[in-house]
Every structure is written in structure tokens, then in C-alpha cells.
Amino acid sequence: MSKDDKKIIPAIVHKVRWVSCGSKKFKSYIDYIDRDEATRNYNFDDFSLYNDYMGNPEKSGSLFTEKNDYMTKKEIKELKKNFELAQKNKSMMWQDVFSFNNDWLIENGYFNPKTKVLDEAKIRNAIRKSMGELTKDGNENELIWSASIHYNTKHIHVHVASVELKPNKENLKKDFRERGKRKMKVIKTMKSKFINDLRNRDEFYKELDVLVRDNMVGSKKEYSFMKDRILREKMLNMLRHLPKDKREWNYERIKEAKPYVDSLSKYYVENFCRDDFQRFKKMIIEDKKEQLKIYGTPKDLSKLSEPHYKEADLYRRMGNTIIKELKDFVKEEEYKNKRLQYLKEKKKYKNRSYRSKKENEKKNKINLADNKKNYDIKMDREINKPFEEKKANNNEFKKEDNNLKNSDGNKKNILDDKKSSYNKLNKDSESKYKNENNSMKFNLAVAMNNVKRAIRNDLEHYINMLEFEKMERQKEYESGLEI
Known part of the structure; x- marks a missing residue:
């Protein structure tokens, strides 16, 4: 988009402001909670923090809360008491406003310009989804809120006021300007949930997921890169830039090799999944136009050239599939080499x-x-x-025996000694x-x-x-x- 192009105004706007417990706006909002719709509509400026942003509404809808679409007098009285208690406990009061371009509501079937009927049930449900982001991690501070739909010729909007029954003691020590701040991540998520609930693009994104996971990435799992010469060359070239440690072989970790992986992925989907990839690109362009219409032209125009998150998802999934195939190939080659070495x-x-x-x-x-x-x-x-x-x-x-026969004395004893010596000699x-x-x-x-x-x-x-x-x-x- 060039500087000369017309800037696109967002179809849906979300803003948040806040005041301290001593503010007149806080007290005025409490005073008008239990008034009838006409009175609240007429005195809208007294409690609204958006007088500079929008004028008095032509008509205001009834109050609704997290649990109630319509409130009885008893329930309204109880709501007023809770807001008074929150003010007494020094809670901040936040006011969120969700504003629509009425043309977008008409295009998407939420508003009938002839009968002036708005699909309030759908709007209420989207508000609840968005406000639920503030209590998703629990509701220790007991956040409560009330809201009403306001009708204008050009911009129907929803006004939401919220307070904490039990403010955090540590936060009470801070300046009210700091106490009221919400994290930018929370604000973006609130708006995203509100918009996505109204866009109703579930079937659209399901089709994109089928194209990515089942058709393109799924076909790559069945097709070996060894069958195509260019694929094989790109694969082996990619191998030279992968880390030595195979545990690091993951698409999110291989910064140096990522361009080679993306190049291989692009070559594959353009040549082997041509029809699916063309359908995928057409749907991405359509979705980008829709998002630009809803969110408007960004301040940073470079964001317009950023890839769609589904494109990033395609290259991530395809990249991991390719890396796994290469890892299996290297593992098989190493096994063959080890086996050959073993046989030798x-x-x-x-x-x-x-x-x-x-x-x-x-x-x-x-x-x-x-x-x-x-x-x-x-x-x-x-x-x-x-x-x-x-x-x-x-x-x-025998010689001794002959001598003994001719000698005198104890011939018998001498003979016995000789025999004993002879036996001993035999034993030795x-x-x-x-x-x-x-x-x-x-x-x-x-x-x-x-x-x-x-x-x-x-x-x-x-x-x-x-x-x-x-x-x-x-x-x-x-x-x-x-x-």
C-alpha cells in the first residue's frame, strides 16, 4: 500500500479508559445504573468517558451482565450495591467501548437497516467472550461488569463498565494512572476474541487447515525427495547448513538453514501441489482483505507485507516434515555405514x-x-x-644275610632292622x-x-x-x- 492509497478506517474499534474511585464519572455511573433507559440515554455524557469520541446515543438498550441478558429491578439494585462497594474499597472503574461501522454490520447480517433491528444476542455473546479474557486466570479481585448497547446512525457501539470488589492491596499503593493500565497483550486478545466471535470464520479456517495439513504436508510425507533431482539437490544443500547436533533439527531452531528449508518447501508446493497451493493463496488474499477491512490500515505499513499466519503455519509444518525425512535418511545412511564397518x-x-x-x-x-x-x-x-x-x-x-649266618650275637634283630630299612626305601x-x-x-x-x-x-x-x-x-x- 502506497502513501497515496486511501487509508482504510477499521470496521470495529475497541478502546478502554479508566477513572479513580473519587471521580465524578464513577459516581454518576452508579447514580444512573437503576434509571430507565431514556434517562440514562439523555444523561449519557454525565457518566461516559468517551464524550470526545462519540455523541449521545439515539437509543440505548437495557443493561446486561456476564450472566444476565435482561435484568430485573432486584438484580439492578444488587448491581448498584456492588458498584458502590467497589467504590468504597477504592476500586478503579474501567470503561470499554466496542464501536462498529454500521455498513460492516449490514454486510455480515447483524443489522437490518430497514427494520433497525440488531442481532443483540450475538453482540452480547461477543462481549462476554472478550471480557472473559480479564478473568481467565481466576477472579481473585472479583471483577464485575455491566454493559448496554447504544444506537447511532453511523456507529452502533457497546458501552461496558467494570470494577473490582476486592482490589489488590499492592495496587492501591500505585498512582491511579498506573493502576488502571492493562497489558497491551490483554487488550489485543480482548479485541481479537470479540472480532473472531462475530466473524464466524470457523469453516473458512477449517478448509485452510485441510489444505495445509492433509493435502500439502500430508502428500509430502508420502513422497520421497530422492525421487526428484532438484528436490534431492536442495535437500542435500540444506543438510550442509543444519547444526551438527541432530537434537537441534527443528524448524524453530535452525536459523541459518531456515531459508534453504523454506526454498525447498516452496518448490515442492508449487510443483507437486499446484492446485491446492493456488486455492490456498486465493483464500489467504481473501482473508487479508477481510482483516484489513476490520482492523483498518496499520500505523506501520510494513505489516501489510508480512505473511499471513496460516502461510507461516504452512512453511513451519512443511519444514518440520522435510527435516524429519532428512533426519531419517541420515540415520539410515549412518546405520548402513556402521553395518558395513561391522561386516569388515x-x-x-x-x-x-x-x-x-x-x-x-x-x-x-x-x-x-x-x-x-x-x-x-x-x-x-x-x-x-x-x-x-x-x-x-x-x-x-643277601650279602648281609650270609654274613649274619656266620656271625655271632643277635642275628635276628639285625635282620629285622634291615628289612625295615628296605620297606621304608620302597615307600619313599x-x-x-x-x-x-x-x-x-x-x-x-x-x-x-x-x-x-x-x-x-x-x-x-x-x-x-x-x-x-x-x-x-x-x-x-x-x-x-x-x-
């Missing part, structure tokens, strides 16, 4: 294990043969040794033989343990192989479920 290591280990096994077997055979040979030699020696000793001892014994020989035999058995056990250790290592490797193959089967099963 597995083959290498098999060859090394086979050679090591053959060498160990050969070495063990040589050691076993040597041990057996040495063992046989020692066994022969040990077996023959007692007999040789026995033979020598027998010769000695047998004990020595057993010890040597145990030593040979120990050496044999050591050799067997070495063989067992080699077998155990091979078994552990085989078990690891089985576990990896099990993981592969599980992955294939999960892939099957996703399909």
Missing part, C-alpha cells in the same frame, strides 16, 4: 581368529607331543627305578613317583586351560554376532510396522 571387522576377526586358532592348535600339538614323550621317559625311569633299587638292595640283603620311592606324576598332570591341565580359553573367546564372538543379527531383524520388523 567381522571378516577380519574371523581370519585372524582362524589363523590364531590353527597356530595354537599346532603349538599345542607340539607341546602335547613333547610333554607325552618326556612323560613316557620319566615314567619308564620311575617305574624301573624301584626295581633297580630293590635288586641292589636284595643283593646287599613310591611317594616320589606319585609327586612326579602329579607334576606331569598339572602341566597337562595348564595346556587344557589354554585350549578352553581360546574356545571361550570364539564363543563370545559368536554370541555378539547373534545379538547384532537380532538387532537387524528387529529393525526390519519395525520398518515393516511403519509401512
Whole structure:
């Protein structure tokens, strides 16, 4: 929009003003609460904070509140007491005004210019939605409000007065100008809720959501970027600008890569979802015109070139879908590389294990043969040794026996001693033989343990192989479920 273009006046205006408890306007509003409609209409200037903004209404509707469309005399009396109590407790009084361009009301079927009938029920409901924003987080201060619809030739408007029965004690210490301020976010939300309730664009936005979520983003989930050369090139180019940490791969976090993601999204919807995207753009233009008519020309004209929030939603959803596809692709490639590396290591280990096994077997055979040979030699020696000793001892014994036969004295005792020595010698020989035999058995056990250790290592490797193959089967099963 250029400077020469005519400025668009908003069809709906929302303003808020406030006064302290000692203000004459506060007292006047209380005084006129229980007056009839004609009296309140005639004395509107006495309690309205918008005399500079609008003149006296031609006609005023009855009071309504959060719960009542029409109020009995008893209910009006109770309302007046509550406003008096709020004033006594030093509450501020806020006055909100919602003003319409009557042409907009006529265009949207809320006002009949011939019969002068307004759809007051719809207006009341929109006011309640808007005022509900002030109490959505609870109503600790017990906010109460009353409102009435005022008719003018050009601008029908709704006047709302609100007070707090229990003002916050900390706020009472502040200057009244500060106490009455509302957060800009709250004011914007109040206006937005009021307008959206009257626009009745639910079906319109539902159609936009279907175009975005189901048609365009939904089709991308089913279409692999590997099928198209340009898509593939854009995808791989985007990969170079993504953060190394895959946990950061989210559309809201990838500032550097976002232009590349948006470029890819735009290319996809323009070439693969042409009809849906054209319909989407047409609806966005229509909605922007409607919003401009309602909200008017913004002070900051650069806002007119900002993308519609549904456009931003499209690129966000499409971007996250693309990023997820790329993440799955990278994950699959990493898995393939790891599997290939594993198979190489597995083959290498098999060859090394086979050679090591053959060498160990050969070495063990040589050691076993040597041990057996040495063992046989020692066994022969040990077996023959007692007999040789026995033979020598027998010769000695016979010699001694002959000497004893020819000697005098106690021949019998000497013979017994010799026999005892001979028996002891036999026992020592047998004990020595057993010890040597145990030593040979120990050496044999050591050799067997070495063989067992080699077998155990091979078994552990085989078990690891089985576990990896099990993981592969599980992955294939999960892939099957996703399909």
C-alpha cells in the first residue's frame, strides 16, 4: 500500500479508559445504573468517558451482565450495591467501548437497516467472550461488569463498565494512572476474541487447515525427495547448513538453514501441489482483505507485507516434515555405514581368529607331543627305578644275610632292622613317583586351560554376532510396522 492509497478506517474499534474511585464519572455511573433507559440515554455524557469520541446515543438498550441478558429491578439494585462497594474499597472503574461501522454490520447480517433491528444476542455473546479474557486466570479481585448497547446512525457501539470488589492491596499503593493500565497483550486478545466471535470464520479456517495439513504436508510425507533431482539437490544443500547436533533439527531452531528449508518447501508446493497451493493463496488474499477491512490500515505499513499466519503455519509444518525425512535418511545412511564397518571387522576377526586358532592348535600339538614323550621317559625311569633299587638292595640283603649266618650275637634283630630299612626305601620311592606324576598332570591341565580359553573367546564372538543379527531383524520388523 502506497502513501497515496486511501487509508482504510477499521470496521470495529475497541478502546478502554479508566477513572479513580473519587471521580465524578464513577459516581454518576452508579447514580444512573437503576434509571430507565431514556434517562440514562439523555444523561449519557454525565457518566461516559468517551464524550470526545462519540455523541449521545439515539437509543440505548437495557443493561446486561456476564450472566444476565435482561435484568430485573432486584438484580439492578444488587448491581448498584456492588458498584458502590467497589467504590468504597477504592476500586478503579474501567470503561470499554466496542464501536462498529454500521455498513460492516449490514454486510455480515447483524443489522437490518430497514427494520433497525440488531442481532443483540450475538453482540452480547461477543462481549462476554472478550471480557472473559480479564478473568481467565481466576477472579481473585472479583471483577464485575455491566454493559448496554447504544444506537447511532453511523456507529452502533457497546458501552461496558467494570470494577473490582476486592482490589489488590499492592495496587492501591500505585498512582491511579498506573493502576488502571492493562497489558497491551490483554487488550489485543480482548479485541481479537470479540472480532473472531462475530466473524464466524470457523469453516473458512477449517478448509485452510485441510489444505495445509492433509493435502500439502500430508502428500509430502508420502513422497520421497530422492525421487526428484532438484528436490534431492536442495535437500542435500540444506543438510550442509543444519547444526551438527541432530537434537537441534527443528524448524524453530535452525536459523541459518531456515531459508534453504523454506526454498525447498516452496518448490515442492508449487510443483507437486499446484492446485491446492493456488486455492490456498486465493483464500489467504481473501482473508487479508477481510482483516484489513476490520482492523483498518496499520500505523506501520510494513505489516501489510508480512505473511499471513496460516502461510507461516504452512512453511513451519512443511519444514518440520522435510527435516524429519532428512533426519531419517541420515540415520539410515549412518546405520548402513556402521553395518558395513561391522561386516569388515567381522571378516577380519574371523581370519585372524582362524589363523590364531590353527597356530595354537599346532603349538599345542607340539607341546602335547613333547610333554607325552618326556612323560613316557620319566615314567619308564620311575617305574624301573624301584626295581633297580630293590635288586641292589636284595643283593646287599643277601650279602648281609650270609654274613649274619656266620656271625655271632643277635642275628635276628639285625635282620629285622634291615628289612625295615628296605620297606621304608620302597615307600619313599613310591611317594616320589606319585609327586612326579602329579607334576606331569598339572602341566597337562595348564595346556587344557589354554585350549578352553581360546574356545571361550570364539564363543563370545559368536554370541555378539547373534545379538547384532537380532538387532537387524528387529529393525526390519519395525520398518515393516511403519509401512
